[in-house]
Amino acid sequence: MGGNGYTSIELTPLWSKPRGSAVTHAWRFLTAAHQSVQGVFDGLALVRSAKQQASGRDARGRLGRDETDLLRAAIVFTSSGLDASCKRLLRDTVPLLIEGNADAARKFNDYVKLELAEGPSAPLADAILSPTPREEMIRLYVAARTKASFQGSGDLKSRLRDTLGITNAQISHTRLKQLDDFFKARNAIVHDLDYEDPSSSRGTARNTRDLAGVRQQCDDALALVSEVISQTAANVRVLP
Template sequence: MSPVAPTSKITKLELTPLGPQPRGCPAEVKGSWKYLVGAHDSVTGLFDTLHVLRLKSAEESDARGRLSHDQTDQLRAAIVFTSAGLDACLRRLLRDALPTLVNGNSAAEGKFKHFVNEQLNIDKASRAFRAAVIDPDPRNRLIDMYIDSLTGSSLQGHKDLQKVRDALGIPMSDISDSTLEKLGPFFSARNEIAHELDLVNPTGRGTSSRRDRKMSAVKDQCDEALQQVRSFVTHAARQVKSAKPAAP
């Protein structure tokens, strides 16, 4: 009979706390912050459930071995929930903050103008662009179209995050390319789970085995992604406050 692993040695995965909402958080950023808190709570709940499953397993057998199928699925779910939270937070941030930033942040406005120039240089303008140009308020319609272009699909990798950063007028000195590139393993894991069901060889015959997921690696990947979203929210709040005209 295998010895029972002491429950005191069962490691509980814990995310880094988010801390308080950005000081003086503008209305344009509060919605994204709430999404971030919700994502953080959801992933924490999954890690709590994993811990309970491992404690129960420790009472029945040796918990020092390989994670069970159900336990590994908690890790997979944590990556998926983190990815969904990242998507929801940054899309909400773009929708709420860009109208203010495009009208008050030179870097954000520059990216918007670049988008409009691209539309002007297309041989056959889209119906949406033509409708925006002849609208009584063309600038705001074009801003809406610009936002739609940035939020129309899920964020698949660090290059998509770079586009979000640049659109929000956040300087590279605050969020660097190299920092975003470090999320590569997280996006790889997310894509393997979301698009391949984490199968080792989804195109092969006669196999349905899944990739192993290591607890420490998954915890680090989820933590890094959520903390990076927090950085986006914090720096966007700063840019929004700077873009707004000073109160008389």
């Protein structure tokens, strides 16, 4: 609680950076995202403080439209940070992991077999015919895993966790599913401006967002990225 009678929102501090240069850039992206989201929450606290001082009334309670939009911005910043950090992590570590992590190698082999079974695409054919076919196929594989934003726990499992060779014992699917509400909120905001019924020609009601709920969603998402980076660093460190 702030001294002016409004509630500040503090994200859980990030862990220390995991050992290993392979995850350095991904961790920097995560740190920047964490700072940006905290900045949005700090801005919201200032807005609420200013309103309280102007009105002389306790600003706690139902949020105004501008305040709720700041919560929506926090979700979008968190989503962008998750995408940027995880995609960089994949690009920087998957080529290493494929060569020494059995789980990561198996997922790569499954990808190549599936692509061949469906009929080699022009890019895959070019990769096979190149002077360095394995290197080029790995490049295509990483590009396929990083071409789109992450949309839910299924994406996090198949395109992130499994691709990195992270086992269910390290990060369970149940843990990943905890972010489904976050992704639902993110998609409603990004695709439909957070309207409850975007297909309606008359309805203008928007989904409600509350301080504690959004803070928890953002905190959980950023914490998961931290866990993924840490587990990936651990997997890289034990490579032969």
